Amino acid sequence: xxxFSKEINSxxxxxxxxxxxxxxxxxxxxxxxxxxxxxxxNISEQQxxxxxxxxxxxxxxxxxxVKDRMVQKSPNSTRLMDKLCDKGFIERVRxxxxxxxxxxxxxxxGLALLNKINMNEFDSCLxxxxxxxxxxxxxxxxxxx
Numbered sequence: 001x002x003x004f005s006k007e008i009n010s011x012x013x014x015x016x017x018x019x020x021x022x023x024x025x026x027x028x029x030x031x032x033x034x035x036x037x038x039x040x041x042n043i044s045e046q047q048x049x050x051x052x053x054x055x056x057x058x059x060x061x062x063x064x065x066v067k068d069r070m071v072q073k074s075p076n077s078t079r080l081m082d083k084l085c086d087k088g089f090i091e092r093v094r095x096x097x098x099x100x101x102x103x104x105x106x107x108x109x110g111l112a113l114l115n116k117i118n119m120n121e122f123d124s125c126l127x128x129x130x131x132x133x134x135x136x137x138x139x140x141x142x143x144x145x
Contacts, residue, residue, distance in 0.1 A: 023141075030125070037122050041113060042087070046072055046080050051089060051114055054106035060093055063102045089113055 004022045005011065012018035034045045043051070053069045054061070067077045074080060081104055084090045089110035095101035106114075129137070 033125055034122060038117070041117055043084075043113070044080070046070070046074050046077070047084055048117070050077070050080060050084060051106060051110050054090060054104060055111060055114055057105070060091075060103035060105035063104055066104060084110070 004018065004025060008025070012021065031045060034048075038045060038048055041048075049071050050066055053066050057065075063078060063081060066081070067073070070077060081090060081092075085092055085104075089107065090104050091107050093103045093105070095103065126134070
């Protein structure tokens, strides 16, 4: 990757518009790398994110709590969790007091899968920027939100 303008053969009315489109373009680029990296494990980036959230929770949490914590908000997150349940990586438990509330938790197979995935290989694509640059980028992105 190089100059964004040249890659898509386009000009922009100003640097802010270019930055916005560059963020979206780069996010898509990183999603493609992530999905390619996770393909051998038969899970998507969003499913990986759900597994990581559940591992970090250390106990069953509500489906809505998972949705709130997701990096990539997804309208079909319930379906993503259904697939993870079908694959045997997570378990669902209905709340005894309120049957509308569903809890999910990662199981031993889900933890084993996460242990197989070496995200250091994915991180290698981020080694192109320094820690200082990454901090500055994070500050700018935080400012945008």
